[in-house]
Amino acid sequence: MPAVRETVETVRSIDVDAYKYGFVTDIESDKAPKGLREDTVRFISAKKNEPAWLTEWRLDAYRRWLTMREPTWARVDYPPIAYQELYYYSAPKSTEGPRSLAEVDPELLRTYEKLGIPLREQEVLAGVQNARVAVDAVFDSVSVVTTFKEELAKAGVIFCPISEAVQNHPELVPKYLGSVVPVTDNFYATLNSAVFSDGSFVYIPPGVRCPMELSTYFRINEQNTGQFERTLIIADKGSYVSYLEGCTAPKRDENQLHAAVVELIALEDAEIKYSTVQNWYPGDAEGRGGIYNFVTKRGDCREARAKISWTQVETGSAITWKYPSCILRGDESRGEFYSIAISNGRQQVDSGTKMIHLGKNTTSRIISKGIAAGRSENTYRGQVSAHRRASGARNFTNCDSLLIGDRCGAHTVPYIEARNHSAVFEHEATTSKISEDQLFYCMQRGLSGEEATALIVNGFVRDVLQQLPMEFAVEAQKLIAVSLEGSVG
Amino acid sequence: MLEIKNLHVEVEGKKILDGLSLTVKAGEVAAIMGPNGSGKSTLSYVVAGREDYEVTAGEILLEGENILEMDASERAARGLFLAFQYPVEIPGVGTMTFLKSALNAQRKSRGEPELQTPELMKRVREAAKRLEISQDMLKRALNVGFSGGEKKRMEILQMALLEPKLAIMDETDSGLDIDALRIVAQGVNTLRAKERAFLVITHYQRLLNYIKPDTVHVMAAGRIVKTGGPELALELEKNGYRDYVSEAA
Ligand SMILES: Nc1ncnc2c1ncn2[C@@H]1O[C@H](COP(=O)(O)OP(=O)(O)O)[C@@H](O)[C@H]1O
Numbered sequence: 001m002p003a004v005r006e007t008v009e010t011v012r013s014i015d016v017d018a019y020k021y022g023f024v025t026d027i028e029s030d031k032a033p034k035g036l037r038e039d040t041v042r043f044i045s046a047k048k049n050e051p052a053w054l055t056e057w058r059l060d061a062y063r064r065w066l067t068m069r070e071p072t073w074a075r076v077d078y079p080p081i082a083y084q085e086l087y088y089y090s091a092p093k094s095t096e097g098p099r100s101l102a103e104v105d106p107e108l109l110r111t112y113e114k115l116g117i118p119l120r121e122q123e124v125l126a127g128v129q130n131a132r133v134a135v136d137a138v139f140d141s142v143s144v145v146t147t148f149k150e151e152l153a154k155a156g157v158i159f160c161p162i163s164e165a166v167q168n169h170p171e172l173v174p175k176y177l178g179s180v181v182p183v184t185d186n187f188y189a190t191l192n193s194a195v196f197s198d199g200s201f202v203y204i205p206p207g208v209r210c211p212m213e214l215s216t217y218f219r220i221n222e223q224n225t226g227q228f229e230r231t232l233i234i235a236d237k238g239s240y241v242s243y244l245e246g247c248t249a250p251k252r253d254e255n256q257l258h259a260a261v262v263e264l265i266a267l268e269d270a271e272i273k274y275s276t277v278q279n280w281y282p283g284d285a286e287g288r289g290g291i292y293n294f295v296t297k298r299g300d301c302r303e304a305r306a307k308i309s310w311t312q313v314e315t316g317s318a319i320t321w322k323y324p325s326c327i328l329r330g331d332e333s334r335g336e337f338y339s340i341a342i343s344n345g346r347q348q349v350d351s352g353t354k355m356i357h358l359g360k361n362t363t364s365r366i367i368s369k370g371i372a373a374g375r376s377e378n379t380y381r382g383q384v385s386a387h388r389r390a391s392g393a394r395n396f397t398n399c400d401s402l403l404i405g406d407r408c409g410a411h412t413v414p415y416i417e418a419r420n421h422s423a424v425f426e427h428e429a430t431t432s433k434i435s436e437d438q439l440f441y442c443m444q445r446g447l448s449g450e451e452a453t454a455l456i457v458n459g460f461v462r463d464v465l466q467q468l469p470m471e472f473a474v475e476a477q478k479l480i481a482v483s484l485e486g487s488v489g
Numbered sequence: 490m491l492e493i494k495n496l497h498v499e500v501e502g503k504k505i506l507d508g509l510s511l512t513v514k515a516g517e518v519a520a521i522m523g524p525n526g527s528g529k530s531t532l533s534y535v536v537a538g539r540e541d542y543e544v545t546a547g548e549i550l551l552e553g554e555n556i557l558e559m560d561a562s563e564r565a566a567r568g569l570f571l572a573f574q575y576p577v578e579i580p581g582v583g584t585m586t587f588l589k590s591a592l593n594a595q596r597k598s599r600g601e602p603e604l605q606t607p608e609l610m611k612r613v614r615e616a617a618k619r620l621e622i623s624q625d626m627l628k629r630a631l632n633v634g635f636s637g638g639e640k641k642r643m644e645i646l647q648m649a650l651l652e653p654k655l656a657i658m659d660e661t662d663s664g665l666d667i668d669a670l671r672i673v674a675q676g677v678n679t680l681r682a683k684e685r686a687f688l689v690i691t692h693y694q695r696l697l698n699y700i701k702p703d704t705v706h707v708m709a710a711g712r713i714v715k716t717g718g719p720e721l722a723l724e725l726e727k728n729g730y731r732d733y734v735s736e737a738a
């Protein structure tokens with residue numbers, strides 16, 4: 001690759017500031033040109049005024065990414081992604097976003113209405129140009145945010161954009177970034193490492209129970225995180241934090257490809273509870289325009305008795321490729337995965353978890369509820385493994401699939417691997433259809449076909465809904481009903 | 490209230506109702522008695538709007554309006570209630586949640602305001618008390634792990650809450666011991682009113698000692714073969730269905 005080397009040489013030979021300056025004047029705006037090259041990575045890093053170690057870290061990721069290939073083992077099918085046709089920093093919004101709600105897919109607007117989202121907030125979610133003004137008005141919560149921040153500061157909790165943490169917490173970020181999801185972990189994670197835009201950083205000091213649930217909602221004013229979100233959460237010894245990500249409203253984004261990385265680190269006796277509601281735009285009736293969501297989420301129970309619990313409600317995106325996992329390194333550490341994955345229309349979901357038992361007497365629990373409707377494909381893919389020294393490891397997996405209609409598919413792909421004889425892994429799986437008896441019974445009582453389906457599905461996923469924080473659970477229930485619309489009759 | 494004219498119904502090509510006609514007036518309690526397999530449950534399903542039953546001829550009018558084109562929920566909102574012979578379990582759905590969803594869905598489609606939870610709880614508790622349904626049962630998932638008798642009582646509780654115009658009860662007495670039978674019958678009797686009609690389907694005369702019918706219809710081989718007063722039930726108890734079955738065949 002002489003061309004690449006040449007570029008690298010050229011870039012190295014010039015001073016970063018001059019380079020940056022030149023670059024900006026060159027395109028007369030605050031964005032990188034289309035495509036991904038080494039100078040794009042340098043540009044992103046320079047834009048963020050990053051320390052040299054991080055620039056190198058990104059470049060290393062980029063170089064490795066060039067040698068990697070997109071994984072093909074998942075049960076998802078999509079046209080090849082033209083990586084050199086994408087924007088990797090601040091994609092131009094002026095030409096691509098709708099100018100007003102009148103230009104937005106009416107289906108999407110109806111959904112907003114059903115979820116009871118106010119007009120101005122709808123504009124933001126639908127990606128209407130200049131909706132930022134509205135954000136400030138809608139989330140006119142400066143005082144709320146301030147109080148929130150004061151509370152956290154009092155407890156010693158750090159919660160800020162990761163770009164800010166890079167500047168202000170050199171004692172933490174280099175130590176933990178990439179320590180759970182290594183730079184070379186997989187194609188998408190490596191891409192993310194090279195070009196990540198922004199995301200959350202959380203640090204909970206030893207012995208602190210975070211006084212409130214941390215939600216990305218409170219970060220919305222601060223930074224547009226973009227398509228390559230990067231999150232890093234560290235719970236120090238004996239601490240606890242519950243983190244909520246996402247939002248029930250279907251979000252539109254002009255960037256079709258999303259490749260986020262989330263790393264969680266729980267030290268001795270610490271606990272992290274991470275809840276997600278993912279509802280990216282799934283595309284139109286034919287599946288056009290939906291988001292491709294390739295996410296790498298992993299938690300490391302690094303020390304004894306640490307606990308990490310993932311709860312997810314996945315209803316959006318055209319393609320979901322996502323396996324929030326736990327590395328159970330500390331003795332007696334515990335990992336949990338609770339998942340509801342709903343697919344409708346032409347959606348394709350390939351999601352699940354990995355529980356890697358390395359420490360002694362480690363335990364894990366997996367409850368997965370997959371619901372497939374329309375012409376969607378819904379796959380649970382899970383791996384439970386016990387290392388040689390993981391004596392007394394235990395896992396319980398319950399994996400249920402529900403089919404609505406007969407044009408969709410549900411698949412279960414469990415991998416189980418025990419290298420230690422004392423490991424006990426239990427696996428239960430069921431696949432069922434919503435019965436005509438149940439539907440008729442509910443409808444006889446006055447529920448419409450869709451309401452009946454939603455009610456039955458809510459019953460089906462109850463064990464997982466219960467894991468969500470209260471307000472989130474209520475919203476998720478509404479969301480489930482909305483996601484299943486058009487799946488009956 | 491309910492008028493069924495010359496109803497023909499098939500399931501998977503098999504004829505089950507064969508020219509059935511029946512009229513139930515407002516305020517009336519009508520009983521349908523008939524041997525197993527005569528099509529009683531099928532009749533109740535077809536009136537309630539279950540799919541997969543093909544109506545090849547005939548009409549069903551509720552308060553003078555043809556309901557055949559309506560789906561089950563629309564019929565329910567118009568005041569039609571079916572107490573199932575085999576109530577269905579809905580795992581994970583709390584009984585209270587179910588009751589609230591059902592009642593409010595009906596109210597919504599009638600353009601009435603939703604009932605708030607405290608008022609609903611009050612109504613449910615009152616009905617539950619009358620039917621000797623424990624608070625604990627109300628907290629469980631609907632019908633899941635309920636005994637046969639508990640399921641039947643829960644059907645009556647729903648009926649009381651939904652206040653239908655026409656209630657069809659499909660063998661609500663089967664599987665009930667004598668105490669449960671008395672409780673259920675009492676539940677029904679308190680709901681009797683001059684604007685409300687009941688169609689009580691039963692295999693045995695026993696229930697009719699507790700719920701006194703105005704009219705008794707005998708059903709055999711998919712149609713009504715005889716109609717009379719309460720004395721007809723006693724006659725059937727004595728002589729069985731044999732005469733009617735051979736007559737219909
Ligand atoms: N879904 C169905 N498919 C095929 N046959 C059915 C179905 N439902 C009822 N039948 C048949 O129709 C006849 C009447 O059944 P049913 O209405 O349950 O009678 P009853 O309630 O009087 O005992 C029986 O022969 C039964 O086997």
Ligand SMILES: [Mg+2]
Pocket residue numbers: 529530531574659660
């Ligand atoms: Mg029957």
